[in-house]
Amino acid sequence: MSHQPHHPARPHPQRFEILLVPEHVESRGAASVADSAVRSAVVEATGEMGVSGYPRYAGHGIEAEIDSAGRAVEALLVDGSELDIGLTAVVREVPARG
Numbered sequence: 710m711s712h713q714p715h716h717p718a719r720p721h722p723q724r725f726e727i728l729l730v731p732e733h734v735e736s737r738g739a740a741s742v743a744d745s746a747v748r749s750a751v752v753e754a755t756g757e758m759g760v761s762g763y764p765r766y767a768g769h770g771i772e773a774e775i776d777s778a779g780r781a782v783e784a785l786l787v788d789g790s791e792l793d794i795g796l797t798a799v800v801r802e803v804p805a806r807g
Contacts, residue, residue, distance in 0.1 A: 721764045721777045723754045724803040729787065732797050742799050748787070751803055759784055775800060 728746040743749075750769035759765045759774030761783040766773050774784040782798040785791070792798060 721754060722802050724751055725766055725773075725775060725777075726751050726801045726803050727766075727771055727773060727782070727785075728799040728801065729792070729796050730799055732795055746799075747796065773798070 727750055728742060729748040730742050730746050734742055734745040750771045752766035752768040752771055752773055755765045755767050757765045761774045763774040763776050763783045766775055770788045772786045773782050775781070776783055780800045780802075782800060785798050787793075
């Protein structure tokens with residue numbers, strides 16, 4: 710039996726914006742989260758699956774494995790390091806390029 714997550718037939722989004730925000734801001738609403746981000750980056754699908762079993766995304770110094778169904782970051786590196794304590798990653802879908 711496989712331990713990999715089940716992925717729905719729907720294709721994975723090609724781009725996401727990842728916002729790195731202080732944990733105390735995370736649940737205050739979309740505007741406050743975006744305004745409070747200490748860093749943000751648009752990451753694009755690499756076409757690879759990560760060790761977590763979710764698609765890998767990369768861009769602007771950020772590498773992430775994202776569960777697109779739940780908008781959850783399953784793994785994250787920022788400039789090659791783990792996320793600093795006190796920060797959390799928030800994911801927003803970015804429209805596909807025309």
